[in-house]
Amino acid sequence: MEPSLELANVTRVxxxxxxxxxxxxxxxxxxxxxxxALYLLTLLENVVIVSLICSHSELRKPMYFFLGNLSCLEMCxxxxxxxxxxxxxxxxxxxxxxxxCMTQLFFxxxxxxxxxxxxxxxAYDRYVAICRPLHYPLLMRPQVCWGLALSSWLGGLVISAxxxxxxxxxxxxxxxxxxxxxxxVSPLLNLSCTHVALTELVDFISAIVIFCGTxxxxxxxxAAIGTAVLRMPSAAARRKAFSTCASHLVVVGIFYSAALFIxxxxxxxxxxxxxxxxxVIYTVATPxxxxxxxxxxxxxxxxxxxxxxxxx
Numbered sequence: 001m002e003p004s005l006e007l008a009n010v011t012r013v014x015x016x017x018x019x020x021x022x023x024x025x026x027x028x029x030x031x032x033x034x035x036x037a038l039y040l041l042t043l044l045e046n047v048v049i050v051s052l053i054c055s056h057s058e059l060r061k062p063m064y065f066f067l068g069n070l071s072c073l074e075m076c077x078x079x080x081x082x083x084x085x086x087x088x089x090x091x092x093x094x095x096x097x098x099x100x101c102m103t104q105l106f107f108x109x110x111x112x113x114x115x116x117x118x119x120x121x122x123a124y125d126r127y128v129a130i131c132r133p134l135h136y137p138l139l140m141r142p143q144v145c146w147g148l149a150l151s152s153w154l155g156g157l158v159i160s161a162x163x164x165x166x167x168x169x170x171x172x173x174x175x176x177x178x179x180x181x182x183x184x185v186s187p188l189l190n191l192s193c194t195h196v197a198l199t200e201l202v203d204f205i206s207a208i209v210i211f212c213g214t215x216x217x218x219x220x221x222x223a224a225i226g227t228a229v230l231r232m233p234s235a236a237a238r239r240k241a242f243s244t245c246a247s248h249l250v251v252v253g254i255f256y257s258a259a260l261f262i263x264x265x266x267x268x269x270x271x272x273x274x275x276x277x278x279x280v281i282y283t284v285a286t287p288x289x290x291x292x293x294x295x296x297x298x299x300x301x302x303x304x305x306x307x308x309x310x311x312x
Contacts, residue, residue: 013176015095016191020088020181021276032089038288039082045291046071048305056304062140063129066122067295069149073118074287077111080104081283085181098172101183106164108182112259112282113210114156119252120214121148122294123221126248131228159206166199180276182283187275207260215256222249251286251293258282 022028053059053068084104087094096104128139167185173193180187185203192199222245229245232238258278295301 013098013172013174015097015176016101016172016183017093017095017177018084018088018181018183019093019177019179021085021280022089025092028089028092032086035082035089035284036086038284039078039086042078042284042288042291043075045288046075049291049295049301052301052304052308055308059300059304062125062145063122064295064300065145066118066125066149069152070115070118070122070294071291073111073115074290076107077115078283078287080107080111081182081279084183085284088181093177096183101188102164102168105167105183105185105188106160108184109163110156110160112156113159114152115255116210116214116259117152117155118149119255120217120221121152123218123248123252124148126245127221127224130225159210163203163206166202170194170199180279182279184275184279211256211260215252215260218252222252247293251289254289255282255286 020028021031049071050068053064053071081104084096125140128136132139163185167188170189170192171194172188172191176191178184178187178191189200189203225245226242229238229242258281261278
């Protein structure tokens, strides 16, 4: 036992090789242009939303407070994974140090956990606004909103610290090739040369608690909203409410479906090509769509944007 541990420490890898999305040169050039455009568009959308919320007093409401937090998170989120995705498309497979890989993993896990909690908080906010409007000023007072936001961010950091510490403490003796465009949990577990049952269990339980717990809160909130909407006497009001809720549920469904498939499994994932496709969905597609679905379709945001562009 002792010699094997000593050997593992001696041969521990100091860097990983990220294969990226594609190794074909012609395909990489096209994908680089596409993903760079998507990255810049995502940043632009979210910068506009944060600027509007900060500069217009009529948008200083709980709903927009959470939307501002979500936009800040989306900018951080895409900036954690997208640079390595673009580097892989520009250079092909490239090396990333062990420390840089674990740092990226820490921020990625932290932000994805924070996003889950924020989405649940936003769903709860809409539930209170529609189903308990008379109690809305009390239930969603500033102290409650700040508490929900801070617990989302701090909870993500704590969970990520535990998961990243477990994964970083494993021995990696080679090979060191990650079939992914960023440092993710499953590819790293596949490369470990030590027994990872405990680490997999910690990863699985934390994924179940975070993903399934927040998903249940979101689904329960939208189900209650749907029941309340059905009781509305106006057909036009029902259509408007269902249109908004349906678009929200589409984004939540896509994000959680991909994330649950990858992370809420008690064993290491072998189908890494499918893993990469699903990773693109929740690291690129949802940050791009969230501002459009949650904010840019909103009339108050449209009005604020028009006043900013055209003047009062």
